[in-house]
Each structure stands twice: as C-alpha cells, then as structure tokens.
Amino acid sequence: MNRDIGADRWKIKIAYDGTNFHGWQRQNEFRTVQGEIENAILPLSHGRELVPVYGSGRTDAGVHAHGQIAHFDLKREITPVKLYRAINGNLRKNDVKVMSAEKVDSQFDARRSAVSKEYRYRIWNAEIMEPLERLTHTHVSKPIDIDAMRTASAYFIGTHDFAAFSANPLREIESTVRTVNFIDIISTPPRLEIRVNGNGFLYKMVRSIAGFLISVGTGREKPEAVTEIMNSRIRTARVESAQPQGLTLWQVNY
Amino acid sequence: MNRDIGADRWKIKIAYDGTNFHGWQRQNEFRTVQGEIENAILPLSHGRELVPVYGSGRTDAGVHAHGQIAHFDLKREITPVKLYRAINGNLRKNDVKVMSAEKVDSQFDARRSAVSKEYRYRIWNAEIMEPLERLTHTHVSKPIDIDAMRTASAYFIGTHDFAAFSANPLREIESTVRTVNFIDIISTPPRLEIRVNGNGFLYKMVRSIAGFLISVGTGREKPEAVTEIMNSRIRTARVESAQPQGLTLWQVNY
Numbered sequence: 001m002n003r004d005i006g007a008d009r010w011k012i013k014i015a016y017d018g019t020n021f022h023g024w025q026r027q028n029e030f031r032t033v034q035g036e037i038e039n040a041i042l043p044l045s046h047g048r049e050l051v052p053v054y055g056s057g058r059t060d061a062g063v064h065a066h067g068q069i070a071h072f073d074l075k076r077e078i079t080p081v082k083l084y085r086a087i088n089g090n091l092r093k094n095d096v097k098v099m100s101a102e103k104v105d106s107q108f109d110a111r112r113s114a115v116s117k118e119y120r121y122r123i124w125n126a127e128i129m130e131p132l133e134r135l136t137h138t139h140v141s142k143p144i145d146i147d148a149m150r151t152a153s154a155y156f157i158g159t160h161d162f163a164a165f166s167a168n169p170l171r172e173i174e175s176t177v178r179t180v181n182f183i184d185i186i187s188t189p190p191r192l193e194i195r196v197n198g199n200g201f202l203y204k205m206v207r208s209i210a211g212f213l214i215s216v217g218t219g220r221e222k223p224e225a226v227t228e229i230m231n232s233r234i235r236t237a238r239v240e241s242a243q244p245q246g247l248t249l250w251q252v253n254y
Numbered sequence: 255m256n257r258d259i260g261a262d263r264w265k266i267k268i269a270y271d272g273t274n275f276h277g278w279q280r281q282n283e284f285r286t287v288q289g290e291i292e293n294a295i296l297p298l299s300h301g302r303e304l305v306p307v308y309g310s311g312r313t314d315a316g317v318h319a320h321g322q323i324a325h326f327d328l329k330r331e332i333t334p335v336k337l338y339r340a341i342n343g344n345l346r347k348n349d350v351k352v353m354s355a356e357k358v359d360s361q362f363d364a365r366r367s368a369v370s371k372e373y374r375y376r377i378w379n380a381e382i383m384e385p386l387e388r389l390t391h392t393h394v395s396k397p398i399d400i401d402a403m404r405t406a407s408a409y410f411i412g413t414h415d416f417a418a419f420s421a422n423p424l425r426e427i428e429s430t431v432r433t434v435n436f437i438d439i440i441s442t443p444p445r446l447e448i449r450v451n452g453n454g455f456l457y458k459m460v461r462s463i464a465g466f467l468i469s470v471g472t473g474r475e476k477p478e479a480v481t482e483i484m485n486s487r488i489r490t491a492r493v494e495s496a497q498p499q500g501l502t503l504w505q506v507n508y
Contacts, residue, residue: 015384015385015386016385016386017385017386017388064386066384066386084382088382094383094385094388095385095388096385097382097383097384097385098382099382099384128338128342128351128352128353129348129351130269130320130351130353131269131270131271131348131349131350131351132269132270132271132318132320132390132502134348134349136386248386
C-alpha cells in the first residue's frame with residue numbers, strides 16, 4: 001500500500017554522451033534522454049504513472065551534456081542519494097547518468113528559473129582527426145587564427161537580436177533578443193574550446209556562433225561581419241551551424 | 255602498367271579508438287585494426303596483393319592507441335604525405351587513422367626495433383562514471399589512496415620476472431623478464447592516469463599492474479605485496495586485469 005503523500009519537486013543534474021541519442025526530447029520511435037530518464041523514474045512513481053521530466057532546454061541529436069538540469073514531481077519519500085542511485089540503477093545504458101539530486105521549492109522550474117547557461121564547443125584543429133576525440137570534437141583541418149576568432153567573439157557579447165544566428169527563430173518564440181555574458185576561447189593545441197555563457201539561447205544559437213567563429217578563424221569571414229549579419233536579422237548561408245558532436249551543455253546556473 | 259620497382263619499407267603511426275575493434279590482430283570473422291589497415295593498403299599495392307602490416311605489438315579488444323607503430327613493404331613510389339592520406343581515404347570508419355608515415359631502412363622492424371613503449375591507463379575515480387569518459391576510463395567508485403598506489407608502483411620499477419603480472423606468460427615466449435623504466439601516477443581528480451614505460455610488455459602485463467595498483471589504492475592489497483607476488487612467478491586471483499577500455503598504447507620509442 002502506498003501512503004497518500006504529497007509530491008516533492010526534485011532538481012536533478014544529468015550528464016550524457018549524445019552520440020546514440022536522438023536528442024533530449026521524448027519521441028515515441030526513438031531513444032532520447034528525456035525518454036530514458038522518464039522510463040527510469042517510472043518504477044519509482046506512485047501508481048507507476050509516467051512522471052513528466054522537464055529539462056532546462058532541449059539538446060539536439062549528437063549534442064552532449066555535462067550538467068543538464070531537469071525537474072519533476074514525485075510522490076515518494078526518498079533521500080536524494082537513494083533517488084539518483086535508483087534512477088541510475090534503472091537506466092539501461094551507461095551513456096546517461098543522473099549525477100546528483102536535490103529537493104527544491106515547488107516553484108523551481110528547470111527552464112524558467114535558470115539565470116544563465118554555459119555551453120562548451122570543442123574543436124580538434126589538426127590535419128587528421130584523432131579517433132578517440134571524434135565524438136566530442138569537430139574537426140577543423142585548416143589552421144585557425146585564434147586572435148581573429150577572439151576579435152569576432154567580442155561582437156557577440158552583450159544583448160543583441162540573435163535571429164541571424166539561430167534556426168527557425170520565429171517558429172516558437174516571440175523575442176529573438178538574448179544576452180551573451182562571455183565567450184572564452186581556450187587554446188591547448190590541437191584542442192580549441194569555445195565557452196559561451198548567456199542568459200538563454202535560441203535554437204542552434206551556440207552552433208551558429210561556433211560555426212561563424214570557425215569561418216572567421218579559417219579566413220572565410222572577417223570578425224567585423226558579425227555586426228552586419230546580426231543587424232540583418234536574417235539567417236543566411238553565411239552562417240553555418242557547427243556540427244553537433246562538438247557541443248556540450250556544460251552548466252545551468254540558478 | 256606498373257613499373258617493376260623495389261619495395262620500400264614504411265613506418266606508420268596509427269591511432270584508434272578500440273571500442274569497436276576485436277583488437278589489433280587480423281581475424282577473418284571480426285573487424286580488427288590490422289585487418290582494416292591491410293584492407294586500406296591493398297588498393298595501393300603492386301598487383302593489388304595483400305601487404306602484411308606488422309605492429310609493434312598486439313592490443314586487445316577495447317584497448318586504444320594514440321601511437322601504435324607498424325611497418326610494411328610497398329612496391330610503389332609515393333611520398334609520405336600521399337601515402338598516409340591514401341590509406342586514410344581508404345579506411346571506411348573514423349575510429350582508426352594513420353597519423354604519419356615515414357620511409358625507413360629495410361632493417362626496421364616495428365616490434366624488434368622498439369627500445370621502449372609507454373602505455374597510459376586511465377581511471378575515473380568518483381561515485382558516478384561520467385558518461386562521456388566511459389569508453390576511455392575505468393570506473394573506480396571507492397576512494398583511492400594515491401600515496402599507497404605510488405608506493406606500490408615503485409616495486410615494479412626495474413628488471414623483474416613479471417610472470418605473476420601477466421596472462422598465459424609461457425605460452426608464446428621464453429623469458430618473462432622485462433624492465434619497467436618508470437611508472438608515473440598523475441592525479442587530476444576525478445581523473446587518475448597511470449603511465450607505464452618499459453622495454454617490452456608481456457600479455458596483459460600493463461592491465462595486471464594497473465589492476466593491482468587499483469587493489470592497493472582501494473585498500474584490498476598492501477604495496478609491499480608486489481614483491482611477494484612477483485617472486486612467486488605464479489599468476490593468481492590476487493592479480494586482476496584492469497578493464498581494457500582504460501588502456502591506451504601511447505607511444506613506441508625507437
């Protein structure tokens with residue numbers, strides 16, 4: 001007999017290797033992170049009903065997460081440690097894990113409560129892609145001018161309309177204005193990592209910024225072009241989305 | 255018409271993600287690194303005959319390489335850059351690449367000419383295995399005493415009979431005496447890396463050393479036990495082979 005208890009709201013941190021997922025969002029036909037987590041929580045739920053799990057945002061197929069955050073409500077008395085261990089015990093594969101769990105106020109919302117997010121975009125800049133790094137880095141074989149890339153990155157900092165650096169920007173949301181707090185470019189050859197922190201991101205915004213920075217770094221575009229393209233508010237072929245496997249949702253801040 | 259030219263001996267450096275290989279050595283039924291490389295060289299060979307490729311040593315299924323070295327003889331005039339690019343162009347998947355090629359003296363032998371080799375064994379020491387690291391690290395959830403591990407590692411340094419720290423030591427070779435030049439243990443929590451350099455290694459020797467160091471680090475064995483076990487010259491259940499995915503053949507020195 002289950003006791004009739006109220007639901008607690010839980011915040012969990014999830015890490016995953018996106019290689020073998022069709023992204024975050026549950027889809028009936030495909031393996032997704034949200035689907036796997038919801039399936040793993042199901043046996044813990046009151047009456048074994050599906051417990052919807054809400055993420056801080058979606059990630060596309062192939063995109064990884066070090067610290068994706070999600071929330072859900074569970075009618076069950078359980079400690080944080082027992083909860084994340086139980087979910088991990090129910091996950092069938094090792095490419096997704098719940099790293100921690102904490103009980104939060106019922107007003108907490110993984111997406112709406114987030115004040116900023118950090119994504120990291122990894123590039124392998126050498127003639128030949130090192131096999132062991134291929135699932136977490138994008139290969140750029142041409143030499144990269146990192147100074148040019150850093151100059152370009154400065155144009156993205158601040159509050160701007162990022163419509164030209166996103167995909168389908170007007171389909172789901174009203175405003176395409178976002179604030180980028182910082183972009184750090186860390187070079188440890190042949191690795192290059194672009195760290196982007198912002199208050200929110202449009203669909204494919206980080207991959208569009210990374211793709212354009214790669215175009216600047218390899219000499220196809222000038223750093224100053226960022227402003228011109230941004231002001232156009234129109235996505236064109238000049239902005240390419242960098243490949244998904246280089247991208248990791250690193251951290252969500254509340 | 256092929257010109258009738260002499261064969262050149264080539265030395266190539268190969269990197270691979272061992273996850274989806276049945277090890278180095280060619281097997282008819284399974285995908286192996288040697289098999290893939292030989293298949294990729296075939297179209298370049300005089301008369302399209304199989305060119306045997308000789309590695310510096312075998313690696314087991316799941317074991318990776320950053321700098322495996324191999325040699326082969328090819329009757330074809332070609333530059334080093336064109337050669338490695340041609341082989342890479344013929345490789346069907348991205349989990350193996352030829353990183354460089356150089357023409358060498360006909361006496362060069364990838365195995366016999368090697369003066370030392372370095373292997374790196376990677377451990378993820380935290381309660382939960384980070385999904386993105388699972389294919390290149392071994393998970394140890396218990397806290398590790400790194401000082402105890404370092405103390406134990408010193409007993410392996412030098413010239414010893416490693417029969418007790420290898421598998422099937424007498425099946426193929428006569429002497430089980432080898433020299434370990436150094437073992438460095440690099441701790442960057444939650445990562446722990448054991449770097450082992452020696453003049454040669456018996457079958458499963460590095461994984462046996464790593465496995466025993468893990469036993470010492472987690473308190474199941476004392477550092478001093480290394481000498482006692484080594485002197486027994488008999489492999490027992492006290493020595494466990496650490497899992498293959500943590501191991502990478504890092505470098506072969508000539």
